[in-house]
Amino acid sequence: MAELQSSNSTAAQALSEAARVNLLDFDLEGLTAFCEQLGEKRFRATQLFRWIHQKGAADFGQMSDLARSLRDKLATRAEVRGLKITSEQASADGTIKWLFDVGNGDAVEAVFIPEADRGTLCVSSQAGCAVGCRFCSTGHQGFSRNLSTGEILAQLWFAEHHLRERLKLQPGERAIDNVVMMGMGEPLQNYGALVPALRVMLDDHGYGLSRRRVTVSTSGVVPMMDRLRVDCPVALAVSLHAPEDGLRDQLVPLNRKYPLAELMAACGRYLEAAPRDFITFEYCMLDGANDSPEQARQLVRLVTGRAGTPAVPCKLNLIPFNPFPASGLLRSPKERVDAFAKVLMDAGIVTTVRRTRGDDIAAACGQLAGEVQDRTRVTQRLTRPAIRIAPAPVQQEGDRLHGRRAG
Numbered sequence: 001m002a003e004l005q006s007s008n009s010t011a012a013q014a015l016s017e018a019a020r021v022n023l024l025d026f027d028l029e030g031l032t033a034f035c036e037q038l039g040e041k042r043f044r045a046t047q048l049f050r051w052i053h054q055k056g057a058a059d060f061g062q063m064s065d066l067a068r069s070l071r072d073k074l075a076t077r078a079e080v081r082g083l084k085i086t087s088e089q090a091s092a093d094g095t096i097k098w099l100f101d102v103g104n105g106d107a108v109e110a111v112f113i114p115e116a117d118r119g120t121l122c123v124s125s126q127a128g129c130a131v132g133c134r135f136c137s138t139g140h141q142g143f144s145r146n147l148s149t150g151e152i153l154a155q156l157w158f159a160e161h162h163l164r165e166r167l168k169l170q171p172g173e174r175a176i177d178n179v180v181m182m183g184m185g186e187p188l189q190n191y192g193a194l195v196p197a198l199r200v201m202l203d204d205h206g207y208g209l210s211r212r213r214v215t216v217s218t219s220g221v222v223p224m225m226d227r228l229r230v231d232c233p234v235a236l237a238v239s240l241h242a243p244e245d246g247l248r249d250q251l252v253p254l255n256r257k258y259p260l261a262e263l264m265a266a267c268g269r270y271l272e273a274a275p276r277d278f279i280t281f282e283y284c285m286l287d288g289a290n291d292s293p294e295q296a297r298q299l300v301r302l303v304t305g306r307a308g309t310p311a312v313p314c315k316l317n318l319i320p321f322n323p324f325p326a327s328g329l330l331r332s333p334k335e336r337v338d339a340f341a342k343v344l345m346d347a348g349i350v351t352t353v354r355r356t357r358g359d360d361i362a363a364a365c366g367q368l369a370g371e372v373q374d375r376t377r378v379t380q381r382l383t384r385p386a387i388r389i390a391p392a393p394v395q396q397e398g399d400r401l402h403g404r405r406a407g
């Protein structure tokens with residue numbers, strides 16, 4: 001009987017935890033609405049928001065300037081629910097990677113990259129990814145689910161406050177002043193959760209990051225690029241990886257839905273509202289697939305508008321491919337990357353070659369693999385042998401339209 005009672009009370013506790021609202025799920029507007037539901041004044045929400053995000057507090061008892069009655073209400077109805085940390089790995093170069101358990105066998109990763117003048121956090125938006133790019137280990141794992149706003153923010157909330165202590169920062173100093181949505185997942189396929197998370201990052205009562213220092217990286221979800229421009233314009237990085245549709249269709253399958261002409265037009269529209277006057281194009285250098293001088297010239301034509309698409313003011317970020325066995329692809333040799341970069345620079349395009357950080361702990365771009373219960377059979381699709389990685393022949397417009405798959 002005693003046993004039965006205790007299992008009942010454990011179940012009741014689990015139920016009450018599940019029913020508690022996670023305050024990390026709210027931007028300031030959402031938290032204000034929640035506080036109003038509790039019969040509290042709006043400014044209380046601002047105080048609470050600052051406790052959570054600026055001070056890293058999770059314990060309502062600690063929030064000394066909140067009325068006792070509010071703290072009691074919060075204790076029964078709400079919580080600040082961080083993520084369970086499964087592991088931490090530190091690289092010789094100072095990069096730190098955390099693996100977070102998000103339940104049901106899924107785990108996601110966040111990476112802190114310290115630099116001389118700033119600290120960057122690379123944040124995940126989904127458990128897995130449904131886009132299925134050939135060269136990306138997250139893509140190879142398939143897709144399990146979207147992260148909630150709270151799960152996206154919990155990565156920053158934990159990392160910022162943990163690092164402040166660990167690095168013994170002075171009051172008022174912060175560890176992270178740059179966030180890149182370049183971890184696991186396609187952020188623009190989790191738009192509803194992403195936007196409130198971005199708002200908290202930007203909010204002066206939250207993390208107070210500059211719009212120029214919050215970057216959303218996308219494989220090119222055109223309609224959501226248009227929405228982001230209106231709802232929450234931040235810096236935009238677009239993962240290009242190929243200068244023409246034939247090859248991009250194979251490397252980034254989303255291209256079949258939103259081909260380059262549409263993507264470049266969306267980039268142009270985005271710039272009308274963007275905090276920076278350029279788009280960063282990411283281009284992962286794959287040996288023998290997308291790294292020839294002719295492809296560099298094609299890329300110049302694409303971004304300067306000479307390929308019939310609108311010109312897009314941009315910076316080119318060449319990423320050395322981080323290989324993993326299942327991809328069947330290799331990193332371009334350094335000379336080839338340099339020759340490719342030279343073609344771009346000679347055409348007046350600002351070009352950088354990304355320095356690989358944290359590759360000794362598999363924390364570099366595209367190596368984040370967490371743990372994902374594939375619910376989409378992406379794994380199956382990607383192991384089909386039909387990939388042709390030699391440069392595709394230039395196709396006629398009619399062929400392209402005919403050959404493109406809808407949806």
Ligand code: SAH
Pocket residue numbers: 135136137181182183184185186187217218219237238239282283284319320321322323365366367
């Ligand atoms: N889904 C988004 C953001 C996450 S991927 C996007 O695709 O943009 C972040 C960046 O890492 C992208 O530019 C992606 O193309 C790059 N990347 C993926 N796999 C890689 C790999 N194996 N080596 C190097 N870069 C990779």
Ligand code: SF4
Pocket residue numbers: 129130131132133136137138139140183184185186218219239
């Ligand atoms: Fe998804 Fe980005 Fe990886 Fe492509 S590169 S599979 S969009 S996470």
